[in-house]
Amino acid sequence: MPRHSVLIVEDEHTLRRLLSYRLGRQYDVRTAADGKEAIERINEHLPDLIISDILMPRMDGFALQAALQERHDTRVIPFIFLTARTDEDSRRRGQRMGVDDYITKPFDMEQLLSRVDRLLERSDQFRNHLDARIGQDFSQRLMPKTMPRAAGYRSWFHNVPRDHGGGDIFDWIEPRPGTFFITVGDVMGKGLQAKFYAFSFLGFIRSALHTMLDATDSPAELMKRVNQVLVEDPLLEDTFASLLLMRWEPEQHRVTYANAGHCRPALIGPKKVEIVPYSDMILGLDPGAEYTDTTIEIQPGSALVSYTDGLLEQPMASGEQLGEAGVLEAVRHAHGSPQPVDSLVEHVLDISQRRTFGDDILLFWLQRDADREPAALRSGPRWFSPFAEAQGSV
Amino acid sequence: MNFPIEQAGQNAVVIRVGASLDFRNASDFKAIVQQQVDTGIRRFILDFSETNVLDSTGLGSIFSLHRNLSSSNGHVMFAAASRPVQVVVQLTRTYKVFRQFSSVEAAVQSLE
Known part of the structure; x- marks a missing residue:
């Protein structure tokens, strides 16, 4: 203070x-x-x-x-x-x-x-x-009341805004039956100002999606446009945001994403838990920034876990931040639990310096049902940590 | 609160960021760099050698400086980025915008 x-x-x-x-x-x-x-x-x-x-x-x-x-x-x-x-x-x-x-x-x-x-x-x-009071009102409005639903999938969501937290955003739309666009992001800054910016920014993204979806389905194309407006529009000057924009097609078991400098999601695959590495520049900084689509196949029993920096930067008992290695460990720990997000949050708090989060926490866990019992997956080969690899490739 | 500043040649300064640049001191940082911009400084070398914490508010204040300078051909350079700063720079992919130098000396030499 x-x-x-x-x-x-x-x-x-x-x-x-x-x-x-x-x-x-x-x-x-x-x-x-x-x-x-x-x-x-x-x-x-x-x-x-x-x-x-x-x-x-x-x-x-x-x-x-x-x-x-x-x-x-x-x-x-x-x-x-x-x-x-x-x-x-x-x-x-x-x-x-x-x-x-x-x-x-x-x-x-x-x-x-x-x-x-x-x-x-x-x-x-x-x-x-x-x-x-105003912050809570913004926080409530920033979060959707319902979650995207599709046959063969389950999802869990967790969000605890803090009074002096940042501008976390989460939103989804289903512009055509069977195609979802999911946004997870963080508008930079703290407190009420960040929440206000986040609120305006989310409104802007929504309208951008609505107007552009007739022309393109590509998250990367949408991201590029969002970035240009953010850089050029004086109203949004000084607004910087990290954003993960995902197109989810449950029938094809596919997620196509563009990542603008946002925390990289974790993917629980059939054999290992890994960070989905590809990402591009954060929004609002470079008018010429290019974005690339990456497609992930979601296998039976697999899950994609996205989150915001409040989780990544949570201080551990060791004094270090949780980091991507810690996120992978927590995801691995929570996988298979009937309430994986609760289990993940509990696990992170157990190893934290304090039993509260220092910042807003937002988690979205999207999971494809297993063809067989998930136990088969858990008793499979031992996980190896891909973090060393992921770190080297960033 | 305190960000020591040293001149580093024509319209350039080195700013020692210190232990943290986060939501607690980002507005102080903004005010201090704005003073420098007002006096004609266009090139900023940020010394991150001692920095343990760079959160999104802190990074946002550097982005604002970059935006502020880009119309007048100025730029921000990162020098001696500590491990936590490297992680943030990698995650946000901002190394494409802010040139990275292994030391303050290397950054100063690049000015010539």
């Missing part, structure tokens, strides 16, 4: 230095000698709280407070008046104007510090509460 910033507005040099020194132990302090200078400081950096004298040259405390009330970005900043005046008129005038607290000189430093602390705590609580 970054330190709070406090702006001290005081024309008296000694007092300004004293306040700056004492508050500087806990907060990032900026100072100004009058209201005009305070506005300059505020334009450079919005403080979390303002302590201001009333009587000052050029622009006094009342005028400063009035100017800040005019602006939507400054009117909610907690404001404490600090003044030699003890008269009730100033106090009442300040309160009418929305001043949060009023301290008269000479004042007790400890009392001032505790009031600053309390005001900052209160505004933090308010903001966190509001962020959490």
